[in-house]
Amino acid sequence: MSQSLPLRRPAASVGPAATRRPGVPELRQAPLDYTYDGSFEGLLTVLFTIYERKAAPNSIQAHGAMQGGLFAQPVAVATDETLSARVWKNLLRYLDKDARTRLFHVFLSEAPDRELLIFRYADLAMRTGRDISENYADDNVRRVQRLAQQMYREKHRMEAFVRFEKTQDGLFHATIEPDFDVLPLIAAHFTKRYADQRWLIYDRRRRYGLYYDLHQTDVVEFDSATPRHSSAVSATVLDEREPLFQVLWQAYFDHVNIPERKNLKLHRRHMPLRYWRYLSEKQPREQRFAAIRNKRPVQSPTTASLPSTTPDGNEKD
Numbered sequence: 001m002s003q004s005l006p007l008r009r010p011a012a013s014v015g016p017a018a019t020r021r022p023g024v025p026e027l028r029q030a031p032l033d034y035t036y037d038g039s040f041e042g043l044l045t046v047l048f049t050i051y052e053r054k055a056a057p058n059s060i061q062a063h064g065a066m067q068g069g070l071f072a073q074p075v076a077v078a079t080d081e082t083l084s085a086r087v088w089k090n091l092l093r094y095l096d097k098d099a100r101t102r103l104f105h106v107f108l109s110e111a112p113d114r115e116l117l118i119f120r121y122a123d124l125a126m127r128t129g130r131d132i133s134e135n136y137a138d139d140n141v142r143r144v145q146r147l148a149q150q151m152y153r154e155k156h157r158m159e160a161f162v163r164f165e166k167t168q169d170g171l172f173h174a175t176i177e178p179d180f181d182v183l184p185l186i187a188a189h190f191t192k193r194y195a196d197q198r199w200l201i202y203d204r205r206r207r208y209g210l211y212y213d214l215h216q217t218d219v220v221e222f223d224s225a226t227p228r229h230s231s232a233v234s235a236t237v238l239d240e241r242e243p244l245f246q247v248l249w250q251a252y253f254d255h256v257n258i259p260e261r262k263n264l265k266l267h268r269r270h271m272p273l274r275y276w277r278y279l280s281e282k283q284p285r286e287q288r289f290a291a292i293r294n295k296r297p298v299q300s301p302t303t304a305s306l307p308s309t310t311p312d313g314n315e316k317d
Contacts, residue, residue, distance in 0.1 A: 024126045029055035033074040038062035040107050043115055044084035046077045047122065060115035094125040099133045102148040108181040109147045117143060154178050155185045161275045162190070164199060172199040175278055183210055183219075191217045 032055045036042035046060055053075075063076070091100050103118050111117065120140045125132050135141045157178075164172035172194070183203055187210050190201065194212070200220070202209035208221045276282040 025051050025054050027051070027054050027056040029053060031056045031058035033058050034060045034077055035063050035074045036060070036077045037079050039079060040104060041081055041084040042077065042079040043107065043118065044087040045080050046115070047119060048080075048083045048087050049075070049077050050119065057116060057119055060119065091122065094122070094129070096131060096133070099125075099131070102133075102144055105148045105151040105185075106144055108184065109151055110181055111147060114147075151180055151182065151185070154180045155182045157272075157275065158182050158186050159189050161271070161279060162201060163278060163280050170198060172197055174199070174201045175204055176201060177204045177274075177278070179274075181206055183208070186210075187217050 027050070032053065034046050034049065034057050036046050043060070046057075050057055059074075061074075088100075091103075095103075103121065106114055106118055106121075117140060121132075121144050124138065124140060132138065132141055133145075136145070158176060162174045162176060164174045166172055181203070183201065183206075186201075190199065190210070191212055196214075198211075198213055200209055200211045202222075208219060211218050211220045271279075
């Protein structure tokens with residue numbers, strides 16, 4: 001995870017006037033196929049191995065997903081956290097902090113060719129010797145920027161659309177299924193915002209979650225043999241007041257809504273349909289919406305000042 005890779009600012013600023021930095025070996029050997037364990041630390045270890053062997057990657061894939069040629073023998077790279085931390089730190093010699101962070105976001109995007117994209121971007125920065133984050137003439141730079149923007153939008157949506165359910169033991173549980181692997185990016189937000197309660201956010205698609213125990217947030221994984229067809233928490237483990245909380249939230253949502261200003265197209269653009277299954281306010285209502293009737297009818301000043309009379313014209317007592 002990103003927490004194991006310390007983020008530090010570069011010792012010197014990198015600008016257009018910077019000269020080409022030495023120490024980037026030429027990749028003169030025949031391209032090779034590389035495999036790794038699928039972690040970001042493992043990918044950084046692959047980057048180190050590429051320059052150590054001086055062999056550009058023909059492909060970089062996780063173990064078990066290799067689809068090379070008939071006679072190709074992939075190079076299996078074992079993850080080395082010391083080497084990965086060294087690579088992560090040295091990238092600041094060629095990239096600023098924000099550009100380096102975007103590479104991590106590209107990895108979390110789960111794009112099919114994310115490994116090669118990260119290598120090409122880093123290799124271009126090292127050989128150019130200056131900041132390339134605004135070099136939009138390069139296809140790799142444009143793709144990295146686009147994926148980073150998509151990750152930011154997904155992160156923002158998850159921070160807004162997570163809905164918790166309280167269990168009998170006081171744990172607040174939420175299920176999400178984002179397009180990208182954003183759990184590492186939203187951990188700090190929920191740890192700070194809900195620091196006074198135990199919670200679990202479970203990514204149904206990737207089968208792991210974040211668990212906060214009032215002290216720290218840890219990554220938890222679930223048994224792969226567990227069925228995937230159900231994402232809801234069993235009603236037997238929910239707090240007995242949870243249905244009431246959901247009804248209250250739905251009622252609040254309905255009463256702050258303004259039917260005359262309904263714009264479903266705009267609503268779906270800001271809150272896509274794929275998130276609705278996990279939102280309490282989008283679930284079927286147990287009772288139909290009704291306007292609040294707790295106010296007295298308003299009387300006009302003229303009516304209020306006129307005395308009431310009897311049919312014969314006399315004033316009432």
